[in-house]
Amino acid sequence: MIIGVPKEIKDFETRVALVPAGAAALVEAGHQVLVQSTAGLGSSITDEEYVAAGAEIVTEPAVVWQRSGLVAKVKEPLPPEYTYLRPGLLLFTYLHLAPVPDLTRTLIEAKVNGIAYETIREDDGSLPLLTPMSEVAGRMAVQVGAYFLERPNGGRGILLGGIPGVMAANVVILGGGVVGHNAARIAVGMGAHVTIIDKNLERLRNLDDIYNSQIVTLASNLFTIREAVRNADLVVGAVLIPGAAAPRLIRRDMIASMKKGSVFVDVAIDQGGCSETSHPTTHTDPVYEVEGVLHYCVSNMPAAVPHTSTFGLTNATFPYLLALANKGLAQACREDPAICQGVNTYAGHITYAAVAESQGRDWRELSSML
Numbered sequence: 001m002i003i004g005v006p007k008e009i010k011d012f013e014t015r016v017a018l019v020p021a022g023a024a025a026l027v028e029a030g031h032q033v034l035v036q037s038t039a040g041l042g043s044s045i046t047d048e049e050y051v052a053a054g055a056e057i058v059t060e061p062a063v064v065w066q067r068s069g070l071v072a073k074v075k076e077p078l079p080p081e082y083t084y085l086r087p088g089l090l091l092f093t094y095l096h097l098a099p100v101p102d103l104t105r106t107l108i109e110a111k112v113n114g115i116a117y118e119t120i121r122e123d124d125g126s127l128p129l130l131t132p133m134s135e136v137a138g139r140m141a142v143q144v145g146a147y148f149l150e151r152p153n154g155g156r157g158i159l160l161g162g163i164p165g166v167m168a169a170n171v172v173i174l175g176g177g178v179v180g181h182n183a184a185r186i187a188v189g190m191g192a193h194v195t196i197i198d199k200n201l202e203r204l205r206n207l208d209d210i211y212n213s214q215i216v217t218l219a220s221n222l223f224t225i226r227e228a229v230r231n232a233d234l235v236v237g238a239v240l241i242p243g244a245a246a247p248r249l250i251r252r253d254m255i256a257s258m259k260k261g262s263v264f265v266d267v268a269i270d271q272g273g274c275s276e277t278s279h280p281t282t283h284t285d286p287v288y289e290v291e292g293v294l295h296y297c298v299s300n301m302p303a304a305v306p307h308t309s310t311f312g313l314t315n316a317t318f319p320y321l322l323a324l325a326n327k328g329l330a331q332a333c334r335e336d337p338a339i340c341q342g343v344n345t346y347a348g349h350i351t352y353a354a355v356a357e358s359q360g361r362d363w364r365e366l367s368s369m370l
Contacts, residue, residue, distance in 0.1 A: 001325045002032045004068025006061045007039040008073045012283035014306040014314065017072040022051035022318045027054035031325050034068060042088055042303075043310035065089075072321055074313065075300055076103055085110035090329055092321060093370070094118055094133075095344055096299075098245040098358035099272035104350065111348040113329055117317060118270075119243040119328075119352055120342035127242060128338075129320070131178050132312035136302040138182025138238065141265040142171065144301075146190065148163050148263045148287060148294050155294060156256050156261030158233050159189025171333075172228045174249055174274060175238035176203045176217075179267050181210075183236045188214055195228055206334040211240065225249055230257040237266040237274040243344070244354035250275035260292035269297040292319025330370045 003026055005018045018026075023033045033055040037047055037057055047057045056296035058365050066070060073093035077085065085091075087107065095116035097104045097129035107114050113175040117129035142160070149169065162168035171187040175179045175196035186213060187194045195216040195283045198204055204217040218224045229235055230251060235258075236303050246268040254279050255264065271280075277290040280299040287294050301308035320339060333340040343354040349364045354362035 001328075002034060002068045003321070003325055004064040005033070005039055005055075006034045006035040006064045006073060006081075008042075008074055008342045009078055009080060010300055010303075010353065011026050013075050013300050013303045014308045015074040015243060015303055016040045016043050016045065016306075017074050017314070017317070018054075018321075019043075019045060019314050020049045021199040022314055022321070023050055023055040023320070024053040025322065026325060029322065029326060032056065034064050036061055036064050038311075043306040045310075050128050054207060054365070058131075068320065070321075070325060072317075074303075074310075076100070077106075080164050082106050082110075085112050087111035089113065090324060091115065092317075094270070096270045097344055097352075097355045098243060101359045103330060103356065104345070104359060104361070107345045108350065109347050110344060113347070114345040115324070115329075115342045116243070116344045116352070117340065118213065119344060119354075120320060120338050121242065122338050128240075129313075129316050129342075130240075130315050133302045133309065134178035134240075135182050136305060136312065138179035138236075138265045140187050140301050140304065141179070141183045141236045141238070142190065142192075142234070144286075144296055145171070145236065145263045145265050148296060149234060149259075149261075154261070154287065155263055155313055156233065156259060159308070160234070161188070169233040169238065170231055171195070171234045172197065172232040173236045173238055174220075174225065175240065175268075176207050177238065179238035179330045180236070183208065183267075184215060185210065187234075195232075196203065197228060220278060221251075224256070224257070226254055229254045233260065233262050235262070237264070237268045237278070239268050239274045240271065241354065243352050244271065245358040246271040246274045248274060248276055250277070252276045255293050256291040258291070261294070262292075263294045265296045267301065267318050272343070273297060278299055333366065333370060 070090040146160045149155035171192040201222040351366040
C-alpha cells in the first residue's frame with residue numbers, strides 16, 4: 001500500500017503524522033511512503049531524515065493525496081483539502097466530526113473511509129490515541145492559564161501559586177479524566193488551590209487518593225459548577241464524551257459571575273466546547289473576552305509543543321497505522337474491534353452513533369457493510 005503524509009495546513013499545526021522510524025518500519029513491511037516536503041520541519045524532522053528511512057519526498061500536496069491509498073494526518077481536512085478526497089480513500093487522523101457537520105457531509109459525499117484517532121477504543125474503555133494529546137493539552141492548559149492571568153496579557157495579575165502571606169489562585173477543573181488529571185498535576189505543582197468536578201464518584205475517590213487530599217473533589221451538578229466557577233481565577237474545561245459533542249456545562253451567566261480578568265481554557269473545544277461562550281480560536285489569535293473573562297479555545301493546543309506532541313502521538317498511532325496498511329480496513333476491523341470503533345464514515349455513511357446523534361443524521365453499523 002502507498003501511505004501518504006501531507007503537511008498540515010491548520011493554523012500553526014506543526015505536528016506530523018509519521019516520524020522517520022515509522023516510515024522505515026512501513027517500508028520494511030513492503031509499503032511505499034510519500035511525505036510532503038517540509039512536513040516534519042515543525043517537529044524538528046528534516047526531509048533528509050525521511051529519505052534515509054526510505055520514504056519518498058513529494059513537493060505537491062495533491063500528489064501525496066492522489067497517489068496514496070491511505071493518508072495519515074494529525075488534524076481533520078480543511079476546505080482547501082476537500083478536493084483531494086475521493087471514494088475509497090482511507091483517512092487516518094483526528095476528525096472530531098460531531099461539531100462540524102460540513103466536514104461530515106463532505107466525507108460522506110466523497111465516500112471517504114474516515115478512521116478517527118479519538119474514537120479508537122480498547123476493550124478496557126481506554127482511548128489510546130486520544131490519551132497522549134490529552135496529557136499534553138491538560139498540562140498546557142494550566143501553563144496557558146497562568147500566562148494569561150498575568151496583567152500584561154490581559155489577566156487579573158495573579159501568580160498561580162501565590163507567595164507567603166498572599167493567597168494562591170483558585171483553579172477549577174471540569175472533568176477528572178486524562179486532561180483533568182494532567183491539568184491538576186501542573187496546578188498542584190505550581191501551588192494553586194485546585195478543585196476537580198466530575199460526575200464519576202469512583203474517579204473522584206481515585207483522584208483524592210492520588211493527590212493525598214491536596215485537591216478538593218466535588219460531584220458534578222449545576223449548583224456545584226456555578227459556585228466553583230464564580231470563585232475561580234482559572235477554569236479548565238476538560239469534559240469528554242467520546243466522539244460526541246461536549247456537554248455545555250458552563251452557562252453565560254456563570255461566566256458573567258466570574259471576577260474580571262479571570263481565565264477560561266476550554267480544552268473540550270475540539271468537540272464543540274463546554275461553555276455557551278466558547279468558540280474555536282487559533283494559535284495566531286488565541287484569546288477573546290466575554291463578560292470580562294479571557295477565553296482560550298485553541299482547537300489544536302498540542303501543536304504549540306510539536307516535537308513532544310508528534311513523538312507522543314505517533315508512539316500511539318503507529319501500531320494501528322501498520323495494521324491498516326498490512327491488512328486493509330476490512331480485515332483490520334474484523335481482527336481488532338478497537339479499529340472498528342474508530343471508523344466514523346464508510347462508503348458514504350456515518351458509522352459512529354455519537355456523531356450521527358450530535359448532528360441529527362442517520363447512521364449504519366459498520367459490520368453490516370464490511
